[in-house]
Amino acid sequence: MARARVLLGHGSGGKLTHQLIESLFLSQLANPILKALDDSAVFSVDSKGRGMGRLAFTTDSYVVKPLFFPGGDIGRLAVCGTVNDLSMVGATPLYLSAAFILEEGLPLADLRRITASLKGAAREAGVKIVAGDTKVVERGSADGLFINTAGLGLVPEGVDISGSNARPGDAVILSGPIGNHGISVLLEREQMGFVSSVKSDVAPLNLLVAAMLEASPNIHALRDPTRGGLATSLVEMAHQSGVAIRIYEGKVPVDEEVAAACEILGYDPLYVANEGKLIALVAPQDAPEVLRAMKKSLYGRQATIIGEVLAEPRGKVLMATRVGGTRIVDMLSGEQFPRIC
Amino acid sequence: MARARVLLGHGSGGKLTHQLIESLFLSQLANPILKALDDSAVFSVDSKGRGMGRLAFTTDSYVVKPLFFPGGDIGRLAVCGTVNDLSMVGATPLYLSAAFILEEGLPLADLRRITASLKGAAREAGVKIVAGDTKVVERGSADGLFINTAGLGLVPEGVDISGSNARPGDAVILSGPIGNHGISVLLEREQMGFVSSVKSDVAPLNLLVAAMLEASPNIHALRDPTRGGLATSLVEMAHQSGVAIRIYEGKVPVDEEVAAACEILGYDPLYVANEGKLIALVAPQDAPEVLRAMKKSLYGRQATIIGEVLAEPRGKVLMATRVGGTRIVDMLSGEQFPRIC
Numbered sequence: 001m002a003r004a005r006v007l008l009g010h011g012s013g014g015k016l017t018h019q020l021i022e023s024l025f026l027s028q029l030a031n032p033i034l035k036a037l038d039d040s041a042v043f044s045v046d047s048k049g050r051g052m053g054r055l056a057f058t059t060d061s062y063v064v065k066p067l068f069f070p071g072g073d074i075g076r077l078a079v080c081g082t083v084n085d086l087s088m089v090g091a092t093p094l095y096l097s098a099a100f101i102l103e104e105g106l107p108l109a110d111l112r113r114i115t116a117s118l119k120g121a122a123r124e125a126g127v128k129i130v131a132g133d134t135k136v137v138e139r140g141s142a143d144g145l146f147i148n149t150a151g152l153g154l155v156p157e158g159v160d161i162s163g164s165n166a167r168p169g170d171a172v173i174l175s176g177p178i179g180n181h182g183i184s185v186l187l188e189r190e191q192m193g194f195v196s197s198v199k200s201d202v203a204p205l206n207l208l209v210a211a212m213l214e215a216s217p218n219i220h221a222l223r224d225p226t227r228g229g230l231a232t233s234l235v236e237m238a239h240q241s242g243v244a245i246r247i248y249e250g251k252v253p254v255d256e257e258v259a260a261a262c263e264i265l266g267y268d269p270l271y272v273a274n275e276g277k278l279i280a281l282v283a284p285q286d287a288p289e290v291l292r293a294m295k296k297s298l299y300g301r302q303a304t305i306i307g308e309v310l311a312e313p314r315g316k317v318l319m320a321t322r323v324g325g326t327r328i329v330d331m332l333s334g335e336q337f338p339r340i341c
Numbered sequence: 342m343a344r345a346r347v348l349l350g351h352g353s354g355g356k357l358t359h360q361l362i363e364s365l366f367l368s369q370l371a372n373p374i375l376k377a378l379d380d381s382a383v384f385s386v387d388s389k390g391r392g393m394g395r396l397a398f399t400t401d402s403y404v405v406k407p408l409f410f411p412g413g414d415i416g417r418l419a420v421c422g423t424v425n426d427l428s429m430v431g432a433t434p435l436y437l438s439a440a441f442i443l444e445e446g447l448p449l450a451d452l453r454r455i456t457a458s459l460k461g462a463a464r465e466a467g468v469k470i471v472a473g474d475t476k477v478v479e480r481g482s483a484d485g486l487f488i489n490t491a492g493l494g495l496v497p498e499g500v501d502i503s504g505s506n507a508r509p510g511d512a513v514i515l516s517g518p519i520g521n522h523g524i525s526v527l528l529e530r531e532q533m534g535f536v537s538s539v540k541s542d543v544a545p546l547n548l549l550v551a552a553m554l555e556a557s558p559n560i561h562a563l564r565d566p567t568r569g570g571l572a573t574s575l576v577e578m579a580h581q582s583g584v585a586i587r588i589y590e591g592k593v594p595v596d597e598e599v600a601a602a603c604e605i606l607g608y609d610p611l612y613v614a615n616e617g618k619l620i621a622l623v624a625p626q627d628a629p630e631v632l633r634a635m636k637k638s639l640y641g642r643q644a645t646i647i648g649e650v651l652a653e654p655r656g657k658v659l660m661a662t663r664v665g666g667t668r669i670v671d672m673l674s675g676e677q678f679p680r681i682c
Contacts, residue, residue: 009674099402
């Protein structure tokens with residue numbers, strides 16, 4: 001069975017599909033809600049007697065290439081990416097769906113490894129996979145495996161976090177060094193002969209966000225700088241809130257090996273994808289407390305303040321450079337490198 | 342612009358992605374929740390003051406080939422399939438996510454047409470698209486376009502519908518003739534030179550289910566027989582409930598043209614996919630009332646009773662054939678035809 005591969009019949013909806021679901025997905029991901037095997041998962045959301053509260057709902061498809069990369073794989077990525085999107089509105093992630101598009105011929109051992117990784121990430125984040133789907137397409141019609149996850153979370157009473165809530169004076173906190181995910185995937189894919197120990201930072205950020213929310217009610221905006229990198233996320237928030245954001249080049253942490261790879265390859269780390277970092281725009285008086293809380297959390301140990309929110313020029317991101325100048329930072333234009341998430 | 346195509350940069354997360362989202366998805370699908378453009382959609386679920394109730398959550402990826410087929414396209418399918426999965430647990434569908442995996446080179450005109458169709462289906466079903474995602478993969482890495490939708494619905498108080506709730510004595514109601522979707526897609530794809538007017542039945546069934554729930558609180562199980570067809574859905578429910586189901590071959594409606602195509606091509610309509618039909622297992626005393634309600638609803642006009650639930654043999658589906666025998670109906674084994682949904 002070690003050399004078993006995905007067959008078209010695994011997507012038929014019939015016997016082979018049931019076998020695949022039972023032997024692989026149910027055996028690894030089982031929970032009572034998923035096990036009901038009806039057309040939808042049904043559950044109550046426990047809002048601890050405080051009325052229903054608001055729900056957060058998000059989706060992402062994952063098409064990363066290669067499927068396995070230093071520090072993670074598409075399974076871990078598919079859980080973390082969606083958990084993080086829920087976390088960025090301050091929601092507590094609860095339930096995820098997982099939908100697989102498999103290419104005929106994919107080794108079942110790869111699928112098993114990816115499912116195990118997905119399960120591990122879900123356990124780490126404390127979320128349950130409650131709904132799933134499997135489709136199979138013919139050889140040549142997809143690139144191994146794509147995963148979509150959608151996520152459902154509960155926004156605690158009183159939490160109002162949005163990219164449009166930034167205010168002049170807010171501190172800009174970054175949870176750690178940037179560029180690791182993009183560079184690790186790129187080096188793995190292109191096999192450029194670099195000897196590199198760069199690992200993806202892919203991680204679930206919900207516990208970090210929970211610690212931050214406990215430290216302060218004045219977290220105005222959160223965003224995880226994935227595709228498009230730190231620069232694009234900052235520009236998005238400046239646009240949404242109608243404010244300016246100023247950052248300091250010398251304060252933006254970049255690991256030495258990532259910086260070296262970027263220099264050789266001609267990439268700007270500001271535009272390289274991350275999968276385990278967040279930007280927080282926080283009321284200035286609460287910034288030290290939030291930063292302290294972040295540093296105590298596993299994925300926030302290297303958190304640091306990299307800038308501040310200004311009133312003008314609206315919608316712009318400015319960067320004070322190391323050499324003493326100021327440049328305008330724009331969104332990523334064109335494609336830096338595809339299939340990074 | 343008529344010949345504009347999807348570029349890799351449309352998936353970068355940067356400027357081109359924003360342009361695509363604004364010009365195409367937001368302009369067509371806009372609603373206040375989607376427009377917030379944060380990492381997750383945030384909303385309250387209105388359960389009309391009766392406490393939160395239970396939620397239903399489901400996901401499906403759509404990989405149908407070709408993208409356009411008689412009676413529908415992948416956009417309409419992606420909404421109806423997920424709306425129907427929510428409906429099959431008795432939930433009122435409320436919110437959908439839509440995630441696109443685009444192949445580089447896909448004509449933007451096709452994407453626009455598909456998005457318009459998706460919008461039309463969402464409007465017909467009364468659901469809102471509140472979250473989305475766009476990924477682009479290189480030419481040759483996907484087959485034009487895949488869509489994933491996840492859906493969220495509210496299960497009304499007191500509704501408990503599950504494939505595991507069937508009871509001996511229940512009537513088996515089918516909402517209309519079977520096989521139209523699968524045959525229409527197959528004939529369109531294979532271009533077999535048939536002159537055929539078979540159209541897909543792809544339709545949202547939530548209003549039909551609402552009418553049924555109003556007619557009776559004793560609807561025990563619902564399922565839409567998509568991949569694997571009527572036979573597979575019946576076997577699934579017989580398994581889940583530990584009952585037998587007996588149907589009558591002569592009572593299962595099949596349109597003449599579908600029957601003819603199946604005969605020529607060697608397919609059994611019991612295994613051909615549907616995208617706008619449902620099976621209901623209903624307490625016998627309420628079956629006439631439910632049937633009456635169905636016949637008044639747009640997608641239930643040809644509803645009919647095709648059999649009944651028995652205590653034994655557990656987990657089996659039996660079919661009384663036209664010639665007077667009885668045969669055991671099994672799940673689809675192998676693959677009948679791929680890429681049907």
